[in-house]
Every structure is written in structure tokens, then in C-alpha cells.
Amino acid sequence: MLRYWLIGLTLVVTASTISIALYDPTDGIRPVEDADFYKNGRYPEAQVRLGNLLFFDKILSGNKNIACVTCHQPTLGTSDALALPLGEGAAGLGRERRVVADTPLLGRVPRNSQALYFLGAREFSSLFHDGRVEVDPNGNWESGFWSPAREQLPAGLDNVLAVQAMFPVLSDIEMVGHKGENPVATAVALDKLAGPDGAWALLARRLQAIPDYVDLFQAAYPDIANPEDITFVHAANAIAAFEATAFRADGSPFDRYLKTRDPGHLTRAARRGMALFYGPAGCSDCHSGKFQTDQKFHAIAMPQIGPGKNDGWDRSYWRATGFAGRLEDHGRGRVTGRAEDNLRFRTPSLRNVELTGPWGHAGAYATLEDTVRHHLDPVGALDRYDPARLELAALGTVIEQTAMGSRLEHRPVNPARIADYEKRDRWVQQSPALRQTIAAANQLDPVRLTDDQVDDLVAFLKALTDPRSRDQSNLIPSRVPSGLPVAD
Ligand code: HEC
Numbered sequence: 421m422l423r424y425w426l427i428g429l430t431l432v433v434t435a436s437t438i439s440i441a442l443y444d445p446t447d448g449i450r451p452v453e454d455a456d457f458y459k460n461g462r463y464p465e466a467q468v469r470l471g472n473l474l475f476f477d478k479i480l481s482g483n484k485n486i487a488c489v490t491c492h493q494p495t496l497g498t499s500d501a502l503a504l505p506l507g508e509g510a511a512g513l514g515r516e517r518r519v520v521a522d523t524p525l526l527g528r529v530p531r532n533s534q535a536l537y538f539l540g541a542r543e544f545s546s547l548f549h550d551g552r553v554e555v556d557p558n559g560n561w562e563s564g565f566w567s568p569a570r571e572q573l574p575a576g577l578d579n580v581l582a583v584q585a586m587f588p589v590l591s592d593i594e595m596v597g598h599k600g601e602n603p604v605a606t607a608v609a610l611d612k613l614a615g616p617d618g619a620w621a622l623l624a625r626r627l628q629a630i631p632d633y634v635d636l637f638q639a640a641y642p643d644i645a646n647p648e649d650i651t652f653v654h655a656a657n658a659i660a661a662f663e664a665t666a667f668r669a670d671g672s673p674f675d676r677y678l679k680t681r682d683p684g685h686l687t688r689a690a691r692r693g694m695a696l697f698y699g700p701a702g703c704s705d706c707h708s709g710k711f712q713t714d715q716k717f718h719a720i721a722m723p724q725i726g727p728g729k730n731d732g733w734d735r736s737y738w739r740a741t742g743f744a745g746r747l748e749d750h751g752r753g754r755v756t757g758r759a760e761d762n763l764r765f766r767t768p769s770l771r772n773v774e775l776t777g778p779w780g781h782a783g784a785y786a787t788l789e790d791t792v793r794h795h796l797d798p799v800g801a802l803d804r805y806d807p808a809r810l811e812l813a814a815l816g817t818v819i820e821q822t823a824m825g826s827r828l829e830h831r832p833v834n835p836a837r838i839a840d841y842e843k844r845d846r847w848v849q850q851s852p853a854l855r856q857t858i859a860a861a862n863q864l865d866p867v868r869l870t871d872d873q874v875d876d877l878v879a880f881l882k883a884l885t886d887p888r889s890r891d892q893s894n895l896i897p898s899r900v901p902s903g904l905p906v907a908d
């Protein structure tokens with residue numbers, strides 16, 4: 421039976437390979453062009469320059485110890501080479517990043533740091549793995565955007581990429597730190613985001629006090645007459661202008677192919693991979709269009725490692741260790757509140773995907789090939805996934821959160837119990853019940869491909885790399901206006 425099935429498959433593949441000569445499945449895809457981007461991709465140079473400096477400046481973090489670039493490095497595919505980032509309080513960059521003794525850390529950031537390529541294109545109308553920042557289609561929100569800040573989100577943000585930039589600075593684990601450590605973190609813990617004592621205003625005041633920034637903001641935005649006119653909305657718009665400009669990456673072999681339709685721009689393996697990708701392998705059912713994403717949400721049984729997002733009601737970790745923790749991450753479901761959206765994540769763009777590993781929303785896979793193979797047999801791969809093989813730096817000093825909202829407090833985890841605490845980040849993967857939940861939500865059907873075909877798919881994915889994106893160290897400023905260190 422299996423043999424007949426395999427012969428059938430071979431015939432299908434052969435037939436489709438032959439038909440490629442007549443019908444190119446990428447025919448409907450137009451090359452990347454200026455019109456795909458907000459403002460046609462052209463931002464005033466002064467805004468881009470300002471955004472570049474802000475992106476690298478630790479002044480935007482509560483304890484002045486981390487910048488956007490720490491997790492989005494222009495030499496590491498705009499990510500950080502870690503499965504799960506170590507946020508504020510840790511030190512070092514990329515794989516060298518470590519927890520520092522005596523600096524309390526809440527743990528690892530629950531999701532893999534996303535790449536930033538092409539996000540200035542209009543079709544990216546929602547951001548984050550779960551799309552919790554979105555263009556508001558119904559005009560219900562004054563700001564024009566749906567976001568976790570709801571009615572506190574100010575007006576005047578240029579686009580959804582600028583909206584996104586309002587949020588990392590509010591995240592305790594990423595940038596702002598913990599209640600009591602600095603006034604911005606305390607404001608966030610009290611849910612004071614907007615208004616004159618809100619977190620954004622406190623950060624803007626830091627910028628207003630630095631003369632170099634005042635000059636830069638005035639050059640970028642004519643509506644700023646006095647330092648007090650600088651708001652965090654200006655900063656977010658400038659950061660978005662920088663990201664949209666610096667991380668547009670349409671110089672890949674695939675782009676040259678789309679522009680000229682000359683197959684010579686792709687290796688033979690990449691051409692075979694492209695035919696599979698947009699054909700029988702079914703990849704383009706979700707990774708469609710020029711950026712290889714339908715901008716929608718799907719559950720594909722990706723392994724989940726890390727502390728999760730406090731979703732679900734499973735208490736097995738708590739019962740086994742005594743530490744609090746609802747360790748699931750329900751992805752899109754936690755934004756829409758609809759059960760059918762649970763465990764769905766946004767289809768990532770595959771542009772420059774070769775450079776952005778580890779892969780998956782929790783960085784579970786260390787190689788691109790394993791990531792592709794996961795798709796061929798999602799539930800089987802989830803079951804076979806061995807979290808013990810995953811490289812995670814030791815946590816060392818950690819603190820525990822003991823309550824929410826205005827009563828939020830932290831206390832150090834007893835060092836003798838760190839091993840139990842460390843179990844948390846591999847727990848979901850090791851719990852058969854939790855794995856079953858992820859498997860049950862899966863929407864991706866298995867596909868049977870030969871090893872050669874997998875190689876061809878990976879060759880195609882590598883043809884999506886813009887060679888200029890391999891090393892954008894030219895973006896690293898020699899100094900930033902706050903005078904805080906740039907290089908670590
Ligand atoms: C501690 C690491 C860390 C820092 C610092 C950080 N990020 Fe991120 N970034 C992440 C992670 C993790 C995600 C995915 C989060 C999620 O889906 O919940 C992300 C997501 C994003 C996205 C969404 C990408 C997409 O395709 O949806 C953008 C844009 C972004 N970050 C920009 C920034 C900017 C701008 C800053 C500074 C203001 C910043 N980040 C600071 C880790 C970080």
C-alpha cells in the first residue's frame with residue numbers, strides 16, 4: 421500500500437515539475453516595490469537618524485541597562501541568536517548573554533525575539549507572534565489601533581510599527597524592570613501609561629533633558645518648538661522610520677528572480693525548492709505572497725519551551741515544585757478570547773529566515789532543517805522533540821512575582837531551589853497532558869517529502885536572504901546622546 425502511494429506521489433511531483441516550465445506558481449507575485457510600504461518607504465533622513473540612535477540607546481529602559489538592539493541585533497538577523505531572550509538585568513550580547521549575580525531577573529522572556537525585516541510594508545497590519553498590536557479595522561479606537569494599552573494608547577502614531585515601539589519599554593521582563601526599581605517601572609505596575617505621570621511621559625522627560633536629543637527631535641519634527649513638546653509618540657514614530665528603512669531587504673536572489681523572471685538568479689536546488697514551496701509541499705497555503713506570509717494565525721504544534729504566558733489551568737508544575745506558574749502560551753487565543761484561536765501564532769515572514777534562528781515562537785528549533793521537518797509531521801515532531809537538548813544559559817539569580825497589579829511584589833527565589841525553578845522552562849514539553857493540548861489544536865496536515873526535497877526547500881529558503889542583511893554593523897552608532905555604553 422505504502423509503495424503504491426509513494427509511486428503516486430512521485431508521479432504527482434514529476435508532473436508538477438514538468439508543468440513548472442509552462443506554469444510558474446509564483447506568476448501572481450509581483451516584485452517588492454516602494455508602493456508596498458507606508459510613505460512609499462521614504463522617511464525624512466532626520467527621523468531615520470533619530471530612530472537609529474533611540475534603537476541603540478539604553479536611556480529608553482527603566483534601569484538604563486538594555487536597548488532595543490540588545491534583542492534585535494543588526495549582525496544577528498535582527499534577533500539575538502537565543503531561543504528565549506534574557507531581558508533587562510542580564511549582560512552580554514547574543515549567545516554570550518548571561519544572568520548577572522545580584523541582579524534580580526524574573527526569568528526568560530517567554531517568546532523568541534522576532535525579526536524586523538519588511539515591517540514597514542502595509543500588509544503587516546498586526547505585529548507580535550499573537551498579533552496583539554493591530555490596525556483597528558472598525559474605527560473603534562481613537563488612536564486607530566487595537567493594542568494592550570487600549571484607550572491609553574495616544575493618537576498620532578504613524579503606523580502599526582510605531583505602535584509596537586510603544587510596548588517593549590513597558591515590559592517588566594524586557595526593558596522597564598520591576599516596581600520600585602525606577603519610577604517608570606512603578607508607573608507601569610500601577611497601569612499608569614498615558615498622562616503626565618504615565619510611563620511614556622516619564623521616558624519622554626528623560627529625552628527632553630538631553631540637549632543632543634532636543635536638537636535631533638527638533639530637526640526631525642517641525643511641531644517641536646520647545647523640549648517639553650517631545651513626546652514618546654515622536655520617539656516611537658522615529659524608531660519605526662528607522663526600522664522600516666534599515667530592515668527593508670529586497671536584494672535576495674528571489675527578489676532578482678521576481679524582477680527579471682530570469683531563473684539564472686536561483687540555483688537549481690532553490691528552483692526545485694520554490695516549485696515545491698509554492699506547489700505540492702503546500703507551504704504557500706500559509707507562507708503566501710512576496711513576503712511568504714498570509715498575515716494570519718495558525719496552530720502547527722510548534723514545541724513550546726520557556727515560562728509561557730500564564731495561560732491555561734494546568735497545575736502540574738505547581739504541584740511538583742510549589743512554584744506558581746500557568747505555563748501555557750495560547751498565542752492568538754489570548755488576544756481574541758476565542759477558544760478556536762488557542763495555540764495559533766502569526767505566520768512569520770520567511771524573508772532572511774536563514775539569519776533569524778533559533779526558530780519557532782519559542783525558539784525551540786536550532787536548525788532551519790529541523791524547523792522545515794517539523795512541518796512535514798507536526799504532531800510526530802512535537803512528540804519526538806527533546807527539550808533536554810535545548811541550550812539555555814543558567815538562570816542563577818531569579819526573583820518570583822508574588823501578586824498582580826497594585827499589590828505586585830517580588831521576592832528572591834531560594835538559591836537551594838533554583839533547580840526546581842529551572843524545570844519550568846522545559847515543563848510544557850515534558851508534560852504529556854500539555855503536549856496533547858498543543859497536538860489537539862494542530863491545523864497542519866503532514867506532507868511526505870524525500871530528504872532531497874527537504875534540502876531543496878532549505879535551498880529555496882536561503883534564496884530569500886538579502887546578502888546585505890548578513891552584517892549590518894554599519895548601523896551601530898559610535899555613541900548615543902545619553903552617553904550610555906553602546907557596545908555591550
Ligand atoms: C528583551 C528582548 C527584547 C527587547 C529589549 C526588545 N524586543 Fe522586540 N521583540 C522581542 C520579542 C521576544 C518579541 C516577540 C514578543 C511577542 O510576540 O510577545 C519582539 C517583537 C518585536 C516586534 C514585532 C515583530 C513582528 O514581526 O511582529 C518589533 C517590531 C520589535 N520587537 C521591535 C522592538 C523595539 C523597537 C524595541 C525597543 C523599543 C524592542 N523590540 C525591544 C524581544 C525584545
Ligand code: HEC
Nearest residue numbers: 701702703705706718722765766767768779780781795864
Ligand atoms: C498551516 C499553515 C502553514 C503551512 C502550510 C506551513 N507553515 Fe511554516 N509556519 C506556520 C506558522 C504559523 C509558523 C509559526 C509557528 C509558531 O512559531 O508557533 C511557521 C513557521 C515556519 C518557519 C520558522 C520561521 C521563524 O521565523 O521561526 C519556517 C522556516 C517555516 N514555517 C517554513 C515552512 C515550510 C518550508 C513549509 C512547507 C513545507 C511551511 N512552513 C508550511 C504556518 C505554516
